[in-house]
Amino acid sequence: xxxxxxxxxxxxxxxxxxxxxxxxxxxxxxxxxxxxxxxxxxxxxxxxxxxxxxxxxxxxxxxxxxxxxxxxxxxxxxxxxxxxxxxxxxxxxxxxxxxxxxxxxxxxxxxxxxxxxxxxxxxxxxxxxxxxxxxxxxxxxxxxxxxxxxxxxxxxxxxxxxxxxxxxxxxxxxxxxxxxxxxxxxxxxxxxxxxxxxxxxxxxxxxxxxxxxxxxxxxxxxxxxxxxxxxxx
Numbered sequence: 001x002x003x004x005x006x007x008x009x010x011x012x013x014x015x016x017x018x019x020x021x022x023x024x025x026x027x028x029x030x031x032x033x034x035x036x037x038x039x040x041x042x043x044x045x046x047x048x049x050x051x052x053x054x055x056x057x058x059x060x061x062x063x064x065x066x067x068x069x070x071x072x073x074x075x076x077x078x079x080x081x082x083x084x085x086x087x088x089x090x091x092x093x094x095x096x097x098x099x100x101x102x103x104x105x106x107x108x109x110x111x112x113x114x115x116x117x118x119x120x121x122x123x124x125x126x127x128x129x130x131x132x133x134x135x136x137x138x139x140x141x142x143x144x145x146x147x148x149x150x151x152x153x154x155x156x157x158x159x160x161x162x163x164x165x166x167x168x169x170x171x172x173x174x175x176x177x178x179x180x181x182x183x184x185x186x187x188x189x190x191x192x193x194x195x196x197x198x199x200x201x202x203x204x205x206x207x208x209x210x211x212x213x214x215x216x217x218x219x220x221x222x223x224x225x226x227x228x229x230x231x232x233x
Contacts, residue, residue, distance in 0.1 A: 005102035006109065025104040028091055032084075059087075063207075070211040078214060081121055085114065086207035089165070093199020103199070108166045115162035118210045119154065126217030135217065157213065165206055 005020035012018070039052045049057075063083045067075035092103040104110040126135040139150045 004107050005104060006107050008102060020102045021104045021107040021110055024092075024102060025110060028088065028095065028104065031095075032087060032091060066208065067211055070208065071215045072211060072218065078125065078211065081117075082207050082211050082214075085117070085210055086203050089114070089203035089206055090200055093196055093203065096196065096199070105165060105199075105202075108162065111166040112162040114165065114206070115158045118161060118213060119158040121210070122154075122213045122217045125214045129218035138217070161206065161209060165202055 005024060008020035010018045010020065010023055039056050042050070043053055044050070060079065060083070063086060064075045064079055067078055067082055072078055089105055092105045095101050096103055105114075123135060126138070129135075130138070139147050
């Protein structure tokens with residue numbers, strides 16, 4: 001049993017290594033890219049549509065609705081980034097049914113990279129929405145004393161995203177590996193199905209947290225409208 005896919009090395013030349021984390025990450029990205037290309041090559045606006053297009057519209061509409069529920073204006077502006085995060089983590093979990101496959105999200109390096117993507121995307125979306133000056137001023141709210149605390153908050157929540165996803169994915173793989181060695185075959189199958197469900201939940205939580213952070217960075221407080229004077233009749 002491997003605690004991390006980093007331990008599985010396929011090829012090594014001196015300092016350079018090709019481990020399971022790198023190989024399965026690129027394979028997963030290739031699968032998502034080719035799948036998206038195949039599904040979207042014959043999109044139709046007629047009433048008769050393929051099953052794949054119906055599935056695609058359900059997934060895109062669902063993700064867009066979740067982004068809107070978080071409070072982000074113009075959810076289609078963020079669906080490319082947040083939708084990709086969700087699909088990557090979800091597919092990394094779903095592919096565990098393939099024999100010999102190790103989810104790259106079981107490696108801290110992968111989850112740290114995903115968290116860093118969120119860390120970079122949050123200020124970019126914030127600057128795009130508020131401008132550079134407006135976004136930087138948010139670090140000084142409510143007072144300038146909060147500047148170091150706001151910076152620490154940015155770093156700590158990035159670490160929390162990485163560690164949370166890594167811990168949940170690795171623990172599920174460890175439990176299944178232990179059960180395979182000490183219990184009959186049928187029980188680990190049930191645990192594998194439970195692991196797939198857990199992986200989908202983790203993908204949802206990760207993308208929702210990313211959406212919440214972006215929403216906090218792009219939120220502009222507008223002054224409340226003054227009540228109109230009541231005219232005497």
